[in-house]
Structures are given as C-alpha cells and as structure tokens.
Amino acid sequence: MGEQLLQLLFTGLTLGSIYSIIALTLVTTFNVTGILNLAQGEFVVIGALLAVSLQGTGMPIIAVFIVSVILVAILGGLLERLTIYRARGASNLSMLIITIGLSISLRGLALLIWGTETYSLPAFSEGGSKIVGGAALNPQSIWIFALVAVTLTGLYGFLGHTFWGKAVKASVYNQTGARLQGINLNTISFLAFVAAGGLGAAAGVSIAPITMVTYDMGFMLGVKGFVAAAIGGLSNVGGAVIGGILLGILESFSSGLISSGLKDAISMIILLGVLLFRPEGIIGAIRERKI
Amino acid sequence: MNERHGYKMKLKNHRGFILLLLLLIIPLVAESNYLYSTLVIIGLYAIIVQGLGILMGYAGQVSFGHAAFFGLGGYTAAILTTRFHWPTLLALFASAILPGIIAGLIGRQTLKLRELYLALATLSFGILVHIFFNEGGELTGGPSGMSGIPNLSIGSFEFDSDQKFYMLVWLVLLMLLIGIYNLVHSRTGRALCSIRESEYAAENAGIDCARLKLQAFVFSALLAGLAGGLYAFYVTFISPSPFSFHTSVQFVLMAVIGGLGTFWGPVIGAVVVVALNELLREIVPLLIPGAGGEYQIIIYGVILVGLMIFQPKGLSGIGQYFRIPLKKQLKTDVKIRG
Numbered sequence: 001m002g003e004q005l006l007q008l009l010f011t012g013l014t015l016g017s018i019y020s021i022i023a024l025t026l027v028t029t030f031n032v033t034g035i036l037n038l039a040q041g042e043f044v045v046i047g048a049l050l051a052v053s054l055q056g057t058g059m060p061i062i063a064v065f066i067v068s069v070i071l072v073a074i075l076g077g078l079l080e081r082l083t084i085y086r087a088r089g090a091s092n093l094s095m096l097i098i099t100i101g102l103s104i105s106l107r108g109l110a111l112l113i114w115g116t117e118t119y120s121l122p123a124f125s126e127g128g129s130k131i132v133g134g135a136a137l138n139p140q141s142i143w144i145f146a147l148v149a150v151t152l153t154g155l156y157g158f159l160g161h162t163f164w165g166k167a168v169k170a171s172v173y174n175q176t177g178a179r180l181q182g183i184n185l186n187t188i189s190f191l192a193f194v195a196a197g198g199l200g201a202a203a204g205v206s207i208a209p210i211t212m213v214t215y216d217m218g219f220m221l222g223v224k225g226f227v228a229a230a231i232g233g234l235s236n237v238g239g240a241v242i243g244g245i246l247l248g249i250l251e252s253f254s255s256g257l258i259s260s261g262l263k264d265a266i267s268m269i270i271l272l273g274v275l276l277f278r279p280e281g282i283i284g285a286i287r288e289r290k291i
Numbered sequence: 292m293n294e295r296h297g298y299k300m301k302l303k304n305h306r307g308f309i310l311l312l313l314l315l316i317i318p319l320v321a322e323s324n325y326l327y328s329t330l331v332i333i334g335l336y337a338i339i340v341q342g343l344g345i346l347m348g349y350a351g352q353v354s355f356g357h358a359a360f361f362g363l364g365g366y367t368a369a370i371l372t373t374r375f376h377w378p379t380l381l382a383l384f385a386s387a388i389l390p391g392i393i394a395g396l397i398g399r400q401t402l403k404l405r406e407l408y409l410a411l412a413t414l415s416f417g418i419l420v421h422i423f424f425n426e427g428g429e430l431t432g433g434p435s436g437m438s439g440i441p442n443l444s445i446g447s448f449e450f451d452s453d454q455k456f457y458m459l460v461w462l463v464l465l466m467l468l469i470g471i472y473n474l475v476h477s478r479t480g481r482a483l484c485s486i487r488e489s490e491y492a493a494e495n496a497g498i499d500c501a502r503l504k505l506q507a508f509v510f511s512a513l514l515a516g517l518a519g520g521l522y523a524f525y526v527t528f529i530s531p532s533p534f535s536f537h538t539s540v541q542f543v544l545m546a547v548i549g550g551l552g553t554f555w556g557p558v559i560g561a562v563v564v565v566a567l568n569e570l571l572r573e574i575v576p577l578l579i580p581g582a583g584g585e586y587q588i589i590i591y592g593v594i595l596v597g598l599m600i601f602q603p604k605g606l607s608g609i610g611q612y613f614r615i616p617l618k619k620q621l622k623t624d625v626k627i628r629g
Binding site (some may be wrong): 269 | 406423588599
C-alpha cells in the first residue's frame with residue numbers, strides 16, 4: 001500500500017510539474033495583458049508534435065528540445081503581433097474569443113499537419129526506472145522536475161536582475177505606473193507571449209515521452225492550467241506553481257484510488273469550488289506578492 | 292425626437308416580423324429536407340442565443356456553459372420519455388424547468404463572479420455536466436447515448452416530419468421574439484442594461500442586481516433547456532458529443548457575431564454561424580481539392596479572430612456605417628459599448 005501511494009505521488013508530481021509550467025505562463029500573460037490565453041494548451045501540443053517531427057529527422061534530443069522551444073516561442077510572438085496587438089483596447093470578452101479562435105485554428109493546423117495519430121517521443125536519457133522506496137521513478141520525471149527548477153530559477157533571475165525583467169515586474173504590479181515610467185506595455189505583452197510559447201513547448205516536449213501526444217489534447221491541458229492558476233489565485237506565480245503540483249497529486253491519487261473516468265471531473269469541481277468560495281485562491285498567504 | 296426614434300424602431304421590427312412570417316411560408320413551397328433540417332437547427336440555436344443574448348447583451352454576464360443547459364434539457368426529455376414513459380409534451384416542459392432550477396441553484400453564488408472569473412466558472416460547470424453525460428452509466432447511456440425517443444405529440448397531432456418540426460420551432464422563436472421585444476423595452480429591460488453599464492450605478496438607482504442577474508440566468512437556462520428538449524424530440528437520439536464545451540463556445544460566438552444587446556443579433560448570429568459551417572463544408576473542398584475538415588476548422592478560427600479584431604460589435608453593427616449619419620452613430624456607439 002505504501003509503495004502504491006508513493007508511486008501515485010511520483011506520477012502526481014510529474015503531471016503537476018507540467019500543470020505548474022502551463023499555469024505559470026497563463027498567470028504571467030494574464031497579469032501583464034489582462035488576457036486569459038485559452039490557446040496556451042495548443043502551444044504545449046504544437047511544441048510536442050514539432051519535437052516528434054524534428055526527432056524523426058535524426059536530430060539529437062537536446063537539439064530537438066531547443067529548436068522546438070524556439071519555433072513555438074516565435075509562433076507565440078507572431079500570433080501576439082497578428083492578433084492581440086491589433087485588437088489592443090478591445091474588451092476582455094473579445095480578447096477571450098480571439099484566443100479561443102486562435103486555439104481552434106492551431107488545433108486545425110495540428111490536425112492538418114500531424115493527423116489524428118498518437119505520437120510518442122523517446123525519453124531524454126537512456127535507462128530504466130529507478131526504484132525509490134519501493135516505487136518506480138521514471139527518469140523522465142527527474143528531467144521534468146529539473147525543467148521546473150530551471151524555469152523558476154531563470155524566471156526569478158530574469159525578473160530580479162535584468163532591465164526587462166524589472167519592467168515586466170513593474171507592469172504586473174501597476175500598469176499605469178509602469179507606463180508613466182516609460183515602459184512600453186505592448187513590448188511587455190509581446191515578451192509575455194514569446195515566453196508563453198517557449199515555456200509551453202518546453203512543457204510539451206518534456207511530457208511527450210510519458211503521456212503520448214495527440215493533436216486535440218491541448219484544450220484540456222490549458223483548462224488544467226487554469227485550475228492550477230485559480231488555486232493560486234490567478235495573479236500569483238508562486239501560487240500557480242504550487243497549485244499545479246497540488247492538482248497533479250490530487251488527480252493522480254483520485255484516478256489511482258477512485259476512478260480514472262472522474263479525474264477531469266475532480267479538477268473541475270476544484271476549480272468551481274475555488275472560484276465560488278475562495279476567489280482569491282487557496283494559497284492566500286502569499287498573495288500580497290503578485291510575482 | 293425620442294418619439295420619432297421609437298416609432299422608427301417599431302417600424303423596422305415590423306418589417307422584421309414580416310420577414311419571419313415569410314420564413315414560415317417559404318418551406319410550404321420549397322421541398323428539401325436538407326433545408327428544413329438546417330432551418331430547424333438554426334431555429335433551435337436562435338432560441339438558445341436569444342436567452343444568452345439577454346444574459347450577455349443586456350445583463351452583461353458571460354456564460355461559457357450553456358451547452359450544459361442545452362444538454363440537460365435534451366437528456367431530461369430523453370430520460371423521462373424512454374425510461375419513465377411520460378407524455379412527450381409534459382417531458383418537454385420538464386426539459387425547460389429542470390435546467391432552470393439548476394441555474395437557479397448555482398446562479399446566485401456563480402453570478403457574484405465577474406467577467407473572466409465568471410467565464411471560467413461557467414466553463415467548468417459545462418465541462419462537469421459533459422463529464423456527467425459521459426460517465427452517467429445506466430442513467431445517461433454513457434458515451435454512446437440513448438435512442439428510441441418518441442416523436443413529440445400534442446393530443447393526437449404528431450410532429451413526425453422535418454417540415455412540421457420546422458414550423459413548431461420557428462413558431463416558438465417568433466413568440467419568443469415578441470416576448471423579448473417587450474421585455475427589453477420594459478422597465479426590466481432598462482434595468483438589465485443598467486447592470487451591464489455599471490452595477491454600482493444600478494444598485495444606487497434601487498435595482499436589485501443580484502436578483503435580476505439571477506433571473507436573466509435562469510431565463511436563459513430555461514430557453515436552452517427548452518431547445519434541448521425540442522432537439523431530443525427532433526433527432527430522437529441523444530449522445531454527449533453535441534453538448535461539449537465547443538457548443539458553448541459556438542453559442543457565445545453566435546451572440547457576439549450577431550451583435551450583443553441588439554434585437555436581431557441572436558437570430559443573425561445563429562444563421563451566420565450555421566451557414567458558415569455549412570458553406571465551409573461545401574466550398575473548401577472545391578477551392579482546395581482533397582481538403583478535409585482540417586481546413587474548415589482553421590478557416591473557422593481565422594474568421595473568428597478576424598471578426599473580433601475588425602468588427603468586435605458583431606454584424607448588426609455593420610449597417611451603421613452605411614445608414615446612420617456620424618452624429619447619430621456616435622450616440623449609438625455610446626449606447627452599445629459595454
């Protein structure tokens with residue numbers, strides 16, 4: 001029994017790390033631009049599918065990872081310039097519908113290029129699972145934990161020690177104040193979408209060896225990201241990361257111990273519960289720091 | 292000035308009602324089942340979007356979960372007639388009432404949320420209900436759904452053909468349009484608009500915003516449920532797939548594309564979105580030989596994005612560029628924005 005619980009914990013932590021990264025990009029774009037990006041899940045899927053194609057050409061997996069992150073980052077920036085930038089000043093609802101439209105188009109594009117097949121990627125490193133405390137730990141999970149650690153360290157370094165990072169931070173705290181200081185919010189919005197694309201792709205390429213990829217899994221991934229972000233209060237990067245990991249563990253335990261069909265229902269119930277009874281997020285303690 | 296404006300509006304809408312009557316007569320001459328079935332679907336969607344239009348366009352509250360009410364109505368009708376052998380008309384009433392009750396139960400708490408948070412909450416409600424349809428086992432028939440729903444009958448008259456069903460649906464829509472015309476020109480309609488513009492101002496004017504928002508929500512759920520019930524009796528088969536999140540998105544699109552807060556918007560939106568889907572299915576393979584549904588999805592998304600960028604107020608707004616002089620247009624601009 002103890003081993004089984006530990007096994008479920010490992011699965012949950014792995015899945016939760018991916019949700020964390022998605023939630024983190026959602027929270028960042030939301031705070032900088034006021035847009036809930038429903039196309040975020042599509043970035044994840046396109047990143048993973050691109051990696052599958054690149055891997056087919058015989059590139060080493062590290063190069064595959066880097067190239068698909070860069071390509072999807074470019075895609076994110078491009079889409080921001082083509083749509084969000086052009087519609088700046090539109091109502092929140094219009095923006096939401098624009099991201100829904102983007103997500104529909106990207107899903108169609110993925111279907112066009114990759115079809116309905118299920119793809120898989122080889123793990124980043126060779127070798128079988130390690131046995132930790134009687135439960136098997138997939139080496140890919142360790143890569144994913146490392147990705148989260150690197151992302152968080154990188155993000156804190158960027159926000160705390162670079163000019164652009166401080167500009168992003170300032171626009172999250174107070175948009176009007178940031179603009180008065182001469183920060184161009186359009187550039188910040190562009191940066192946020194580039195980062196959202198890149199990080200989304202990184203998450204997608206990392207999870208692909210474990211879960212397999214199909215063109216249509218983006219929507220649910222995006223929604224899970226929202227649940228994680230909502231647990232953290234939608235305006236809190238740290239909260240989003242913790243929210244993602246909590247969600248992953250909860251899902252893993254509920255599908256392992258109760259029923260896998262209800263896995264998605266549980267995250268929806270959590271989202272509704274949080275929104276209705278604690279709209280400031282469960283992790284309210286670290287709320288005063290937005291980023 | 293006001294009097295004249297009011298008169299003009301009425302005249303315009305009379306013209307519209309004549310158009311609707313024409314729509315009722317046309318099929319008596321035409322004989323195409325494809326046309327009828329498309330028109331039935333448009334009519335059902337228009338009924339739902341009318342309700343959603345009151346909620347979004349007048350009361351200013353977003354819902355990304357109306358496919359759930361649509362589905363709940365459909366499943367209510369299906370379960371009551373096949374499992375419990377209720378008379379069809381009674382089941383149709385129940386299919387409107389039950390989603391209304393559910394909306395009433397969840398509405399008060401949910402509608403406290405604003406904008407994007409409300410969008411997320413209704414979205415997750417919709418997904419939750421969709422999961423329930425899929426995982427409901429015996430009760431809902433699971434992913435394969437349930438068949439054998441009888442035809443709708445009133446007394447001994449049975450709605451057993453596309454044509455009869457078409458007449459029924461558009462008659463319901465016509466009555467609904469008249470009712471909604473009266474509603475939005477009443478004190479309640481103006482109160483709803485004031486909530487959309489500013490809840491604080493509306494509260495200060497003595498309007499019970501929470502109650503009114505809830506009423507609009509329940510009303511829209513009733514209509515979606517009614518349309519769901521009609522849908523179940525029309526296709527006599529029900530499965531979870533037509534009630535997914537994507538249907539909810541389509542309803543919001545119809546409301547927005549038609550123009551929020553406009554009288555004809557919902558009907559225009561329903562016609563345009565259904566026609567667009569059908570047209571893309573027909574035209575895309577002609578333009579790009581061998582193209583499958585993928586292109587259709589991509590183009591659909593692109594049109595959506597383009598519309599939001601270039602015509603965010605919906606298609607009803609286009610006419611203003613041609614007909615109304617600038618001075619008046621500025622005025623309507625102020626009125627529509629919200």
